[in-house]
Amino acid sequence: MSFDYDLFVIGGGSGGVRAARVAAAEGVKVALAEESRMGGTCVIRGCVPKKLMVFASSYRDAFDDARAYGWDVKNGDFDWQTFKPKLHAELDRLEGVYQRLLDGSGVTWFGERAVLKDAHTVELASGKSISAKHILVATGGRPFVPEFENCDSVITSNDIFNLDDLPRSILIVGGGYIACEFACILNGMGVEVTQYYRGEQILRGFDGEARGLIADKMCDNGVKLHTGTDVIELEQRDGGVWVKATDGREQVFDKVMYATGRVPNTGGLGLGKLGVKLRRNGAVAVDDYSQTSVPSIYAVGDVTDRVNLTPVAIREGMAFVETVFNGNPTKPDHELIPSAVFTQPEFGTIGLSEEEAAEQGPIEVYSTSFKAMQQAFAGRDDRVMMKLIVSKETRKVLGCHIVAPNAGEMIQLAGIAVKMGATKEDFDRTVAVHPTMSEELVTMKSPVRTA
Structure with missing residues (x-):
């Protein structure tokens, strides 16, 4: 049986676009449909605009700190009308980058909604039907608001x-x-x-x-x-x-x-009618290789509700291509994923929390909280925290948790060591970079408690 395409991707977010591009680079004939804006949640209404707003919101404290360091700086009010158009201009630019990446990869893309008609066919909002040997659902998630009056x-x-x-x-x-x-x-x-x-x-x-x-x-x-x-x-x-x-x-x-909370974007796609198994919250149920209960249909990213992070969706998309088109069955790795919460203060984390680790076996907890040099000099009372959770039996660092300015940047690097299975003694053997906040990760010698 011949098909219009080898792969049809529904969803133009990070996972879907990466799968489409990587597959096309392998000579696969690929099409993609996105009903909204190319780039998905992360680029258009998630990680990227949120992080730009984090940057914008942090300047209030920066002005206060600048005066403490000798700068003649006057506080002003934040002007949303100045910031907002620049924010949207940046999102437009990034959407254009995604579109050009697809064009440059040879992917045919449609700026309209696509739903599943059968195991090998999608139907576009325009009424056009397109057949594909494989279909990848990468429609992401959406904010959840409970039903109540008003x-x-x-x-x-x-x-x-x-x-x-x-x-x-x-x-x-x-x-x-x-x-x-x-x-x-x-x-x-x-x-x-x-x-x-x-x-x-x-x-x-x-x-x-x-x-x-x-x-x-x-x-x-x-x-x-x-x-x-x-x-x-x-x-x-x-x-x-x-x-x-x-x-x-x-x-x-x-x-x-x-x-x-957020829920998977599976409504109205026709998945249930085709026998694609959905979980109770509407997420697409997949096996270790992102395959659904219908063999020709796969799913990656937040729509599967496994680990709802942009880099994970990208990894799942790449593993899908490796499995289906390169003949190399590859499971996306969902273990020991570093992540950051961009609160103020920022939070970086990887591995088990103290509470989770204590349930699994005997642990040592190394933790310190202190005033960072930059903020202390400015007269602020902000405290940072560095914390390692260590297995008593294997000495492996089971978890690393950082609450501090730029904790997201620090946890990315600490995450490499934890992912490699570093022990507490490996951390101890590493010479500190002084003076930095992160040097505390390699200078904590005695546990503050055990469990």
Whole structure:
């Protein structure tokens, strides 16, 4: 049987585009469809614009520090109307880069929605049907807002980048990394930020000591964080959105943002009708090689809800090409993945938290908290944390957790050592780079506790 294409990719995000390009470079005839903007969540409404907003929001403290270091700097107000067009110009530029990369790779792409018609056929929004030997679903995820009365009065992280004006006040509902990052960003830009989280501490699933330090500093910086708190009622009123909370508090905010998780983008794709197995949350169920229950259909990235990170989606896409088109069955590696949470302070992490490691066997905990030189000189009370979780039996470093400026940059490098299976003694043998914050990772000699 002949097909129009060897591979059809649904979704123009990081995972789908990388799979399409790598496959095309191997001589595979590839087509791709994207109903929105090329680049997906990360480039258009996620990692990239968020990180640019992190940079923008950090200058308030930088001005204060500059004066402490002798610079004649005056504080000013953040101007959203200056920043926003430059932000969108950068996103337009990056979208163009993605489009040119596809064109340069010989991938045929369609700027419209595609759904599955059968195991080897997709149908475009224009009505055109296209056949392919293999179909790759890479449609990513979307913000989740629970169904409740007046839920259409709230915004999500997707909407933040397109606001006409910054609100004077905002309620952020949620305690995960997206909620906490935007609480810090908007607070740094001068917005009065309140955050409700129904759990007892933000950043559930991360190391407990790190979570506590970040929460304390967010509060010190001006975020009004209320844990054990959720929304009971909400409605649009003159002047904003009125909210009643579980603790009895009533308040009107200019905006209310829900950051209560993300769900896979599988609705309306026709997967269920074809017998593609979906998990309870709608994620595409795949095996170790990203193959679905329908042999010709594969899926990578957030739509599978395995590890929802852009670099992981890219690795999954490359492993898919290696498996299907190069005859080399390759499993994407989901173990020991370094990641960063761009709160203020920033958090870098890899491996097991102290709590997770203690459940698996005897451990030693090496941890230190101190004032970094740059901030201490400026008179700030900010503290950083460096932490290693070590197996008593193997001496391997099971987890590394950093709360500090540029923690994301540091954890990328520390992650190499942890991924290679470095022991605590390997860290100890490494000569410190002085004076740096990260030298503490190789100078902690005695555990602060064992478990």
